Amino acid sequence: MRALTQLTDQQLIHLFIDGESEALEMIFNRHKEKIFTSIFLLVKDKYVAEDIFQDVFIRVIDTVRSGRYTEEGKFLPWAMRIAHNLCVDHFRKVKRTPTVRSSEDQDIFEMLNMSEDGIDRKVMQRQSHDRIRRMIEMLPADQREVIILRHYAELSFKEIAALTNCSINTALGRMRYGLINLRKMMNEKKISL
DSSP states (O other), rough: OOGGGGHHHHHHHHHHHHHHTTHHHHHHHHHHHHHHHHHHHHHOHHHHHHHHHHHHHHHHHHHOOOOOOOOOTTTHHHHHHHHHHHHHHHHHHOOOOOOOOOOOTTTGGGGGGOOOOHHHHHHHHHHHHHHHHHHHHHHHHHHHHHIIIIISSOOOOOHHHHHHHHHHHHHHHHHHHHHHHHHHHHHHTTTTO
């Protein structure tokens, strides 16, 4: 298993196709946190997120086994696209959309980098993350989606644009306005991280 950690996603896919089941487990472990967090932040329900997350990997396995996987070297964006589409399908199924409630250049997410000195630091960091998540939930859906995909799934703006069917400039604009709105909320509520 240790030798598998050094392989790329594409190499692991080929090993899985050749019958090495541990290869898929390695890919799963490598990307599960990003994919699950992105799903959870979109659907805001842990149990629904777990169901969708399982569906993502079932689809991944089915697609790879059937020989239809062609995303050479782009496993994570491909899996994120599947996750995003399943989230959209979920909202269509229940006939509702996500709830929307209604230093300048510094990125809010950069402020969360705290050292791991002790339990008090961990508690403070968790509280900061919770505050950020609550504020993100208050953003308009398009801004919230871009911020989640960029900071939690770590997708590029090109990947976000393809995933959300918009131009790169639109994705960048949504990100900019989302961050501006987060800063305004922080100033209005006098929140410091």
